[in-house]
Amino acid sequence: MRRARVREAQSRLRANRLCDKTRRPMPDSPSFQTSTAAFRGGAQHALTSVFFPVMAGTYIGLGALAHDFGLSAWWLTLSTIFVWAAPAQVILISGIGTGAAMVEVALAVTLSAIRLFPMVVALLPLLRSRTTRTGELVLPAHFTSVSMWIESLRMLPRIAPERRIAYCNGLSVAYMGTATTFGLVGYFLAAGLPSLFAAALLFITPMSFLISTARSATTMLDRVALGLGLVLGTAFAALHVELDLMWTGVGGGTIAYLVHRLTKARANA
Amino acid sequence: MTATAELWPYLVLVVVGFLPNEIWRALGLVLARGLNEESQIVLWSRAVATAILAGVVAKLIVFSNGALANIPLEVRMGAVLVGFVTFLVVRRSALAGVLAGEATLLLGGYLFAP
Incomplete structure (x- = not known):
């Protein structure tokens, strides 16, 4: 029970942070009765x-x-x-x-x-x-x-x-x-x-x-993945690489994820 | 015989369209159980999804098919660029970007179509 409540609070906190990140004021959260x-x-x-x-x-x-x-x-x-x-x-x-x-x-x-x-x-x-x-x-x-x-x-x-x-x-x-x-x-x-x-x-x-x-794409992770996907998607298709979309996703996504981890580690250091 | 011919596209729809597509959603549903929205695997998944989507976009533009293939590659690339820059300039408006890209494609297609 307590864990659930903590998770809920965390998710609300994250929602707030997300709004800070996009520099938008927290919009009136629509509250629905039913x-x-x-x-x-x-x-x-x-x-x-x-x-x-x-x-x-x-x-x-x-x-x-x-x-x-x-x-x-x-x-x-x-x-x-x-x-x-x-x-x-x-x-x-x-x-x-x-x-x-x-x-x-x-x-x-x-x-x-x-x-x-x-x-x-x-x-x-x-x-x-x-x-x-x-x-x-x-x-x-x-x-x-x-x-x-x-x-x-x-x-x-x-x-x-x-x-x-x-x-x-x-x-x-x-x-x-x-x-x-x-x-x-x-x-x-x-x-x-x-x-x-x-x-x-x-x-x-x-x-x-x-x-x-x-x-x-508001985060560095999303932006790098987007850019790499465009480049790798074109390159792999042009080179007739088999399963090109899979490699575009796994390759581009993993590199973007690693870049995200590295910049985060540096920011924390 | 004619009944088979009429049903054939629907069979293809299920076997070649629905099943190979839906399997990934089902897999996500089964494997997502118990994952937190900021867990590392979810972050990585999000990056992979974004990269694949970008790859699909690049392929649709660079290696077009159908009527779009009749438009020269330079015009398609130019139209995407105009659309994207418009999106960035006009207060990140998606609609303005799409409309500008479309206008460029129509103009370029009209002027340079073979």
Whole structure:
């Protein structure tokens, strides 16, 4: 019991420190009386966040892609709900469309999805309070994707621990609804879209992912990992290194982590 | 025969899309039990996730496919640069950055497309 209370206090302390770091005043932490209110609060935040237009754009592009490769609107919708990761969906759709070997597509999808593993590992400790059952974490784990992860890591420390799962689910359901809706918009728009505009739609994904990652990279650790990922990702792909994304992540991430440890050790010395 | 042909994309969706993707979330769910948000393994995981994401971004821009591949590499790189600098200059606004990058890509694509 005492340990739980200490952990709670620590997490609140960390939330404060996080705000100091980003030089933002502690915003009024939204306090929700019920889980339903927290769910609605999360949904509302999602629909007013910068990721709303970004996600709408990304999925308009994906919808256009699915239409071009002759997949049905139903298929697109189901892939958004079950895969729920734009990069994996891009790989899957273009793989099916170009008739690539299915083993190859599955491998590419799983490689693009490795990032979900550390994301879930980093997210769940924020959601878990002393009364949380693992079953309650299944949905947030499935919902884990770039936009949701970035916004959750930013917002959850300001929410009371017992309301975080509801808040996170509300946020995620709203994002998924946005993605599904605009995927269909793109799908039905695609019929008449000239190539240049289709290209612009596809460009939304990398542009917005880069900016949103940079935006949430407030620590040295994040910034070094981001920079190294860009450089190593390009280099390994250009050199046709096998499993290039895995090496980009493990290599870049580990170097960033070591740099973080070294600078911290020096600061403490 | 036709039923199989119609169901095929959905089977591919589950076996080639859903399962290879979801396995990492499931693994995270199982292994994250009992980890503290500032434990060293979580910090390292966060760095790995960020680096992989950056790698995906770099690959989508440098080795594009689909309609984006029709835009010259220089235009794609230039558009990313303009977008990113705009983001830094305009009070770290993600929307302004994306819009500036998009405008540059459209303009460059219009002028320099083969």
